[in-house]
Amino acid sequence: MSDTDRLAALERRVAELEQRLDSRPGDDRPARTPDAELFWALEGLLARVDDPGAVLLTGHVTLPDGRRARWQEGVGTEELLDSDWTQHVAALAALAHPARIRILQRILHGAGTAADLVQIDGMGTSGQVYHHLRQLVAAGWLHTAGGGRYEVPVARIVPLLALLLGTRR
Known part of the structure; x- marks a missing residue:
């Protein structure tokens, strides 16, 4: 087995172990987002905010008249509720x-x-x-x-x- 094949097999095994850890019953840790590329903003929020969580709104817009809006606001779950x-x-x-x-x-x-x-x-x-x-x-x-x-x-x-x-x- 080549070094490249061994490295690929090891990476697969580590990924399988991580997936098992993320899906253990009774584990209080939040599960990883299914697609970190798609949920990049959520991944960033999860990395910054502990339970019970937060709500984040963010966006950037350029209107037809050329005005630009760049805005973000986040609020902790407890404060919001x-x-x-x-x-x-x-x-x-x-x-x-x-x-x-x-x-x-x-x-x-x-x-x-x-x-x-x-x-x-x-x-x-x-x-x-x-x-x-x-x-x-x-x-x-x-x-x-x-x-x-x-x-x-x-x-x-x-x-x-x-x-x-x-x-x-």
């Missing part, structure tokens, strides 16, 4: 209307004024658009950028997209 979730109701409620979601999507694609938004099919009158804009501004999902333009604050772009991604599950 024990916090007052009701303080987030207004922000979530502001998103819970089809017209507001469409407004945010259009603004992220470059529409920025109420006049732009009134042109969206089925959006309604300018009064209705302003009502929705006020709700989104009050909840922090939009701010005025001057000249009658609205923008999603950079610090809210990735969290907004992460919320939408989370609804796919």
Whole structure:
């Protein structure tokens, strides 16, 4: 048997032993992620945070208007579970209307004024658009950028997209 063959056989045996250790019943250690390449962010979180764990949101986005958002936030599981979730109701409620979601999507694609938004099919009158804009501004999902333009604050772009991604599950 060549040295190369012996090394390959040894690597296989070590991999099998590691897999057995990771799947022992009654072991309190978290199992390794099935595909470390696919779950690279999760692997990084597991390496940094002990049980009971944490939730991490991260992303980088370049919008059609050239604005860039790079954002990350992590919170420990206990802190998140024990916090007052009701303080987030207004922000979530502001998103819970089809017209507001469409407004945010259009603004992220470059529409920025109420006049732009009134042109969206089925959006309604300018009064209705302003009502929705006020709700989104009050909840922090939009701010005025001057000249009658609205923008999603950079610090809210990735969290907004992460919320939408989370609804796919």
